[in-house]
Amino acid sequence: MAQAPATLDALRREIDEIDDALQELLIRRNEVSRRVGMTKGPGSPAVRPAREAVILRRLVARHRGSLPRAVLVRLWREIFSASLAQQIPLKVAVAGGNRLAPLAREQYGVLTPILELGSPVRAVNAVAEGEAAIAVVPLPGDGESDPWWRFLGRDGQTVPRIVARLPFAVAATPSASDGTAALAVALSPLEASGDDRSYVILETAEQISRSALRDWLAKADLTLRETSAWRDDDSRWLYLIELEGFVDPKDERLGRLAGTSESRILRATAVGAYAVPFEDEDLADWQSASKLEAR
Numbered sequence: 025m026a027q028a029p030a031t032l033d034a035l036r037r038e039i040d041e042i043d044d045a046l047q048e049l050l051i052r053r054n055e056v057s058r059r060v061g062m063t064k065g066p067g068s069p070a071v072r073p074a075r076e077a078v079i080l081r082r083l084v085a086r087h088r089g090s091l092p093r094a095v096l097v098r099l100w101r102e103i104f105s106a107s108l109a110q111q112i113p114l115k116v117a118v119a120g121g122n123r124l125a126p127l128a129r130e131q132y133g134v135l136t137p138i139l140e141l142g143s144p145v146r147a148v149n150a151v152a153e154g155e156a157a158i159a160v161v162p163l164p165g166d167g168e169s170d171p172w173w174r175f176l177g178r179d180g181q182t183v184p185r186i187v188a189r190l191p192f193a194v195a196a197t198p199s200a201s202d203g204t205a206a207l208a209v210a211l212s213p214l215e216a217s218g219d220d221r222s223y224v225i226l227e228t229a230e231q232i233s234r235s236a237l238r239d240w241l242a243k244a245d246l247t248l249r250e251t252s253a254w255r256d257d258d259s260r261w262l263y264l265i266e267l268e269g270f271v272d273p274k275d276e277r278l279g280r281l282a283g284t285s286e287s288r289i290l291r292a293t294a295v296g297a298y299a300v301p302f303e304d305e306d307l308a309d310w311q312s313a314s315k316l317e318a319r
């Protein structure tokens with residue numbers, strides 16, 4: 025016998041039940057995250073973008089039905105932010121005037137306090153000094169007079185590291201639809217998500233061409249993506265290098281670099297890594313694809 029069509033009342037009762045179940049699960053998730061926070065301890069910072077990336081990739085891959093993947097990601101950004109906010113006082117520093125506040129809000133939660141400071145350098149300092157948990161800073165550019173990244177080459181637990189690239193999903197981040205992108209800096213260890221890019225700072229006593237840098241890196245099995253240079257007062261050069269793959273502070277390829285560069289690299293320090301963001305097609309839904317075809 026065919027099933028009788030559900031009445032509007034019955035369908036609404038089903039939605040009420042689902043809402044209650046969803047709410048119970050969110051309450052439970054936040055409680056477990058609070059316990060994760062207590063288990064982490066002082067040497068294990070709260071902000072873990074690599075773990076968030078692994079979760080989002082898994083959820084997007086197993087998704088189905090008519091709820092768009094971009095909406096799924098948006099929901100989880102708020103869930104992560106609420107989860108983080110009960111582990112630590114979640115405050116995000118940005119440089120006022122560089123249009124990164126909306127991006128920071130869409131990544132770290134619409135209710136998360138944003139601290140607008142005078143420059144990206146001050147935003148990074150706010151993280152070093154514990155005034156903010158995360159700084160959202162512009163992508164490194166070449167020829168900057170005071171690049172925010174120049175403080176990252178030092179060792180130590182209170183030196184901020186690059187931990188994420190924003191947006192993680194353009195389709196889920198309206199403020200990034202014009203191509204705006206940024207990096208997030210926090211006092212968190214470098215963690216691999218399984219598909220990553222990394223940043224290292226190379227220190228040299230002289231200016232080095234991009235092609236020489238690329239060759240030295242290739243000899244040490246490292247693939248260069250981007251470079252930014254900064255000349256320190258005492259004629260020391262710093263290069264912020266973006267590399268393919270994950271490179272952590274103990275990576276033996278960094279040690280090999282000195283040997284492959286005619287010893288012109290004085291120091292090589294791993295200063296960051298980020299999970300490779302979703303491509304638009306990763307978030308494409310069967311429904312939206314069929315809508316496009318129907319046009």
Ligand SMILES: C=C(O[C@@H]1C=C(C(=O)O)C=C[C@H]1O)C(=O)O
Pocket residue numbers: 057060061070071072073075076079103104107108111
């Ligand atoms: C719960 C954790 O802390 C934070 C919150 C996460 C979450 O809500 O899933 C994930 C990573 C961290 O940014 C964790 O590290 O697992």
